[in-house]
Amino acid sequence: KQEVTQIPAALSVPEGENLVLNCSFTDSAIYNLQWFRQDPGKGLTSLLLIQSSQREQTSGRLNASLDKSSGRSTLYIAASQPGDSATYLCAVIEYGNKLVFGAGTILRVKS
Amino acid sequence: DGGITQSPKYLFRKEGQNVTLSCEQNLNHDAMYWYRQDPGQGLRLIYYSQIVNDFQKGDIAEGYSVSREKKESFPLTVTSAQKNPTAFYLCASSQGFSYEQYFGPGTRLTVT
Numbered sequence: 001k002q003e004v005t006q007i008p009a010a011l012s013v014p015e016g017e018n019l020v021l022n023c024s025f026t027d028s029a030i031y032n033l034q035w036f037r038q039d040p041g042k043g044l045t046s047l048l049l050i051q052s053s054q055r056e057q058t059s060g061r062l063n064a065s066l067d068k069s070s071g072r073s074t075l076y077i078a079a080s081q082p083g084d085s086a087t088y089l090c091a092v093i094e095y096g097n098k099l100v101f102g103a104g105t106i107l108r109v110k111s
Numbered sequence: 112d113g114g115i116t117q118s119p120k121y122l123f124r125k126e127g128q129n130v131t132l133s134c135e136q137n138l139n140h141d142a143m144y145w146y147r148q149d150p151g152q153g154l155r156l157i158y159y160s161q162i163v164n165d166f167q168k169g170d171i172a173e174g175y176s177v178s179r180e181k182k183e184s185f186p187l188t189v190t191s192a193q194k195n196p197t198a199f200y201l202c203a204s205s206q207g208f209s210y211e212q213y214f215g216p217g218t219r220l221t222v223t
Contacts, residue, residue: 004153034211034212036214041199041217041219042216042217043117043201043214043215043216043217044154044201044203044214045214046211046212046213046214049211089153089154091153091154096159096161096167097142097159097161097205097207097210097212098156098159098169099144099146099154099156099212100153100156101153101154101155102153103151103152103153104153
């Protein structure tokens with residue numbers, strides 16, 4: 001059974017820092033991997049979707065990488081801002097478009 | 112304005128009562144999904160539907176039921192058989208297989 005782990009569980013950084021969030025998964029037979037952002041009490045906003053044939057995706061200050069063979073993905077956030085404060089969720093996408101989620105990393109960017 | 116709507120945002124019920132959560136999408140997506148989120152945990156899949164009049168159980172379907180009579184609607188019923196129904200429930204939809212899922216704003220259900 002697929003298990004997704006996110007490290008660290010929580011992170012607090014000063015504004016302007018570059019940071020890396022980690023996601024690992026136990027079964028490399030995935031189709032895609034997706035990173036989401038969730039604000040308190042809200043739904044999920046998709047940040048980046050990496051297809052299994054890709055190694056990375058970029059959107060603005062965000063860069064996500066995928067290494068299927070090692071079962072790892074990283075989300076890199078450049079020049080962090082207080083508005084980046086949220087919970088970041090990683091999900092692997094399996095057959096049938098089923099998402100298996102990690103527990104998330106709670107990020108706080110201090111001004 | 113295209114998107115996914117879930118209503119209500121907050122729902123309170125007494126133990127032993129069934130309750131139905133609404134999920135509607137106007138994105139013309141074929142597939143729809145229901146997830147449950149508990150504090151400090153990731154989302155877990157309850158049910159999903161790839162096409163109208165068809166749905167499959169997810170990882171935690173016990174105590175829940177769904178229907179998919181219309182493409183745009185996928186209501187979730189939390190029955191009295193669900194032992195711990197208090198949670199945040201999220202609905203999602205996607206254009207089809209291997210397409211990106213889009214999420215609604217969620218419904219917070221509290222059962223006392």
